[in-house]
Amino acid sequence: MNDRQSVSRRSFLAQASGAVGSGWLATQWPLFLAAATAACQRREAAAGFAHLSEPLAATLEAVAEQILPADDTPGAREAGVIWFIDQLLDGPWADMSTTLEAGAMGLDNRAGADRLFIELSFEEQTTVLKGIENGSFFSTMKLLTLAGMFAMPERGGNREKTGWRLIGFVDHHGWQPPFGHYDAAPEDLADAGSGA
Amino acid sequence: MTGRQFATSEAVDFVIVGSGAAGGILAKELSVAGFDIVVLEQGPYRRTEDFNHDEWGVFFENELSAHPLWNDPQSFRASENEKAQPQPALPPALYARTVGGSSVHFSGNYWRFRPVDFMERSLYGSIAGTGFADWPISYQELEPYYTMVDWQIGVSGAPGPFDAPRSKPYPLPPLPIKSSGALLEKGARALGLHPEPAPLAILSRPFNGRGPCIHCGFCMGFGCEAGAKSSTLVTMIPLAEATGRCEIRPLSTVFRIETDASGRVNEVVYMDAEGAMQSQKARAVILAANGAETPRLLFLSESSRHPDGLSNGSGLVGKYLMGNAHSETSAWFKEPLNDYKSVQVSRIILDFYESDPGRGFYGGGAIDGRPLLDATPIMHAAFGVPPDVPTWGREFKRFLKHSFTRKMAAFASATSLPLESNNITLDPELKDDKGRAAIRVTYRDHDDDLAIAGFLQQRAVEILEAAGAERIWAHDVVPATLQAHLLGTCRMGDDPATSVVDRYHRSHEVPNLFMCDGSSLVSSGRGQPTMTIQALAFRAAEHITRFARRNEI
Numbered sequence: 001m002n003d004r005q006s007v008s009r010r011s012f013l014a015q016a017s018g019a020v021g022s023g024w025l026a027t028q029w030p031l032f033l034a035a036a037t038a039a040c041q042r043r044e045a046a047a048g049f050a051h052l053s054e055p056l057a058a059t060l061e062a063v064a065e066q067i068l069p070a071d072d073t074p075g076a077r078e079a080g081v082i083w084f085i086d087q088l089l090d091g092p093w094a095d096m097s098t099t100l101e102a103g104a105m106g107l108d109n110r111a112g113a114d115r116l117f118i119e120l121s122f123e124e125q126t127t128v129l130k131g132i133e134n135g136s137f138f139s140t141m142k143l144l145t146l147a148g149m150f151a152m153p154e155r156g157g158n159r160e161k162t163g164w165r166l167i168g169f170v171d172h173h174g175w176q177p178p179f180g181h182y183d184a185a186p187e188d189l190a191d192a193g194s195g196a
Numbered sequence: 197m198t199g200r201q202f203a204t205s206e207a208v209d210f211v212i213v214g215s216g217a218a219g220g221i222l223a224k225e226l227s228v229a230g231f232d233i234v235v236l237e238q239g240p241y242r243r244t245e246d247f248n249h250d251e252w253g254v255f256f257e258n259e260l261s262a263h264p265l266w267n268d269p270q271s272f273r274a275s276e277n278e279k280a281q282p283q284p285a286l287p288p289a290l291y292a293r294t295v296g297g298s299s300v301h302f303s304g305n306y307w308r309f310r311p312v313d314f315m316e317r318s319l320y321g322s323i324a325g326t327g328f329a330d331w332p333i334s335y336q337e338l339e340p341y342y343t344m345v346d347w348q349i350g351v352s353g354a355p356g357p358f359d360a361p362r363s364k365p366y367p368l369p370p371l372p373i374k375s376s377g378a379l380l381e382k383g384a385r386a387l388g389l390h391p392e393p394a395p396l397a398i399l400s401r402p403f404n405g406r407g408p409c410i411h412c413g414f415c416m417g418f419g420c421e422a423g424a425k426s427s428t429l430v431t432m433i434p435l436a437e438a439t440g441r442c443e444i445r446p447l448s449t450v451f452r453i454e455t456d457a458s459g460r461v462n463e464v465v466y467m468d469a470e471g472a473m474q475s476q477k478a479r480a481v482i483l484a485a486n487g488a489e490t491p492r493l494l495f496l497s498e499s500s501r502h503p504d505g506l507s508n509g510s511g512l513v514g515k516y517l518m519g520n521a522h523s524e525t526s527a528w529f530k531e532p533l534n535d536y537k538s539v540q541v542s543r544i545i546l547d548f549y550e551s552d553p554g555r556g557f558y559g560g561g562a563i564d565g566r567p568l569l570d571a572t573p574i575m576h577a578a579f580g581v582p583p584d585v586p587t588w589g590r591e592f593k594r595f596l597k598h599s600f601t602r603k604m605a606a607f608a609s610a611t612s613l614p615l616e617s618n619n620i621t622l623d624p625e626l627k628d629d630k631g632r633a634a635i636r637v638t639y640r641d642h643d644d645d646l647a648i649a650g651f652l653q654q655r656a657v658e659i660l661e662a663a664g665a666e667r668i669w670a671h672d673v674v675p676a677t678l679q680a681h682l683l684g685t686c687r688m689g690d691d692p693a694t695s696v697v698d699r700y701h702r703s704h705e706v707p708n709l710f711m712c713d714g715s716s717l718v719s720s721g722r723g724q725p726t727m728t729i730q731a732l733a734f735r736a737a738e739h740i741t742r743f744a745r746r747n748e749i
Contacts, residue, residue: 066588066589067588067589067592068588068592068593069589069590069593071590071593071594073593073597075593092257126589129588133588142578142587142588143578145588146574146577146578147252147256147574149577150251150573150574150577151250151251151252151573151574152249152250152251152252154250155250155252163573164573166593166596166597167573167576167577167596167597167599167600167601168532168534168597168600168601169536169573169600169601171249172412173410173412174410174411174412174422175410175411175412175413175537175538176411177372177373177374177411177538179372179374179375179411179533179534179535179537179538180374180375180531180532180533180534180535180537180601181375181529181531181532181533182375182378182379182382182529182531182533183372183373183374183375183377183378184375
């Protein structure tokens with residue numbers, strides 16, 4: 001079984017299309033939001049995951065941390081990305097867990113005979129992931145990590161708006177002009193940049 | 197709430213299928229004129245207070261565009277020689293399923309077509325292999341209805357240097373300029389072009405009992421939490437319901453339109469919110485279901501009398517699908533633009549609107565400045581990365597930190613030529629999970645469509661350079677596989693052999709059946725069709741009212 005075939009049709013196509021999501025997903029927003037909010041509560045209470053096993057969660061969290069690592073700002077682990085992923089494995093996205101389990105198992109196989117992926121150094125993990133970065137497991141993890149970092153915190157990740165603070169997104173409910181540098185002071189337009 | 201409920205056994209004056217840009221207007225105009233109306237809408241009845249800023253739900257779970265109760269997949273192929281493949285990730289014909297239709301999730305770019313759009317075939321001659329044609333009506337004929345859109349729907353804007361003649365000014369001033377607009381304007385002026393405030397169906401001031409835009413930024417793709425986006429949900433539908441003669445029936449998915457022995461339509465079969473089959477009797481039916489769903493319903497309504505689909509004697513139902521060509525050019529600037537705030541577009545360049553035979557191909561279009569998909573954090577992180585930046589790891593994270601507030605796009609929207617080989621048909625195998633044949637989209641842009649998109653991209657690069665961008669990258673212009681503008685599939689015309697509806701949107705074959713939505717368009721305009729779809733709907737409603745009062749339906 002190759003990696004592609006093992007992936008659920010939905011998560012594979014969400015990646016392969018270069019597009020997003022699942023067009024024919026029967027979404028019941030309040031239901032999901034309730035599940036997501038429950039994930040936040042479990043996260044804050046340091047309770048267990050609703051869907052992920054502890055070992056699987058540890059592996060996926062390590063992968064997420066590789067995608068968005070902590071440096072001078074928090075990374076995926078501190079942002080609680082894994083809690084976003086956990087809440088997502090409910091309802092319509094449940095079949096994605098097969099992809100994640102198979103992918104995590106593949107990482108442990110690649111880690112060597114005597115070690116698990118999570119026991120590798122950060123640099124060793126990076127090397128292993130570079131070997132699978134074009135596969136669908138890693139593509140799925142990239143999307144889930146970005147979503148867990150940047151989706152609204154009520155979805156389970158983006159703890160204390162970690163992701164939003166990283167990129168400078170401020171979630172005020174409304175704004176008034178000026179919005180940015182170049183509409184604030186049109187006379188400064190000469191400073192727009194060094195030229196292309 | 198709904199002011200009136202009709203029994204399905206009671207023949208109402210009109211059943212309107214679809215409550216979107218056109219259907220909402222038809223419902224309001226015809227109910228105000230005194231007719232009894234049932235509107236069948238396949239989506240749920242979401243209200244302003246139901247909309248949210250949940251980017252994952254809207255963009256990744258397609259909350260507004262997926263059917264909330266069942267799977268309704270679509271398939272896609274680039275040519276009729278291929279087998280179409282199901283497209284679960286995103287439907288190739290993209291539209292919102294909700295009361296108000298795609299006017300709920302659109303960006304509200306509201307330019308009028310110009311006089312030239314209605315007569316290009318006469319001006320430029322035929323284009324081999326295409327269905328390039330004049331409209332049966334002129335801009336002058338449509339102008340009063342554009343003005344009705346301005347004033348009844350609520351359009352913000354300012355006079356521009358290329359405006360077609362207009363009988364009344366904009367009711368509202370333009371929305372405030374954004375940094376993307378200021379930079380587009382700077383670059384354009386340096387090149388001798390004429391940027392202007394973008395006309396938008398979004399309120400800049402309080403209007404008709406609605407509050408103005410709060411510049412929250414969750415605009416394209418989202419429902420408006422402020423009710424400031426001028427969807428038919430907040431403009432027309434409340435007025436229709438207030439007449440006491442219009443029932444909006446959400447979560448009602450139409451299966452077919454039945455005809456009687458005389459060949460007139462007499463009832464509409466649909467599945468209701470509880471999953472039960474219903475049949476609403478009607479004296480006349482108007483399909484305003486969009487340029488993909490309207491032809492689908494005509495095909496689904498085939499019968500021994502209409503073996504190729506209802507109203508398809510011309511064989512043109514579903515054909516001449518046009519989607520508007522696009523190109524995208526991204527740029528970074530030194531200082532933060534914060535283009536995630538407010539509406540998508542604040543400035544637009546219309547200098548290249550008209551086709552210029554000197555370019556060697558047909559086409560014209562516009563360039564605007566906007567965040568495009570970088571207006572929200574996940575989309576930016578997932579799709580906003582230039583090709584030479586890693587897509588994970590420390591460098592990627594540094595990129596995200598710098599880029600989100602500093603990026604903009606110059607986005608070009610252009611013409612699309614009508615080709616018989618671009619069309620909506622029923623997929624012979626794929627079905628929704630209630631058994632209706634799925635929409636099959638067959639589409640490849642004409643080479644001229646790609647040429648004009650590429651031409652506008654070259655101009656966009658020059659504009660961004662002149663604006664002083666630190667970095668510019670052009671996204672490849674490739675044939676489109678996804679359309680949000682669904683145009684031309686039941687085209688309007690005087691000749692029943694070369695069109696599906698007449699100049700009043702009446703079927704050439706079924707006297708009490710009308711089609712009025714994007715499917716009616718004969719040519720594509722330059723990229724922003726909703727205002728024209730709505731002008732057509734106001735005009736259709738006036739003529740349909742006249743016919744009904746004279747017993748001519």
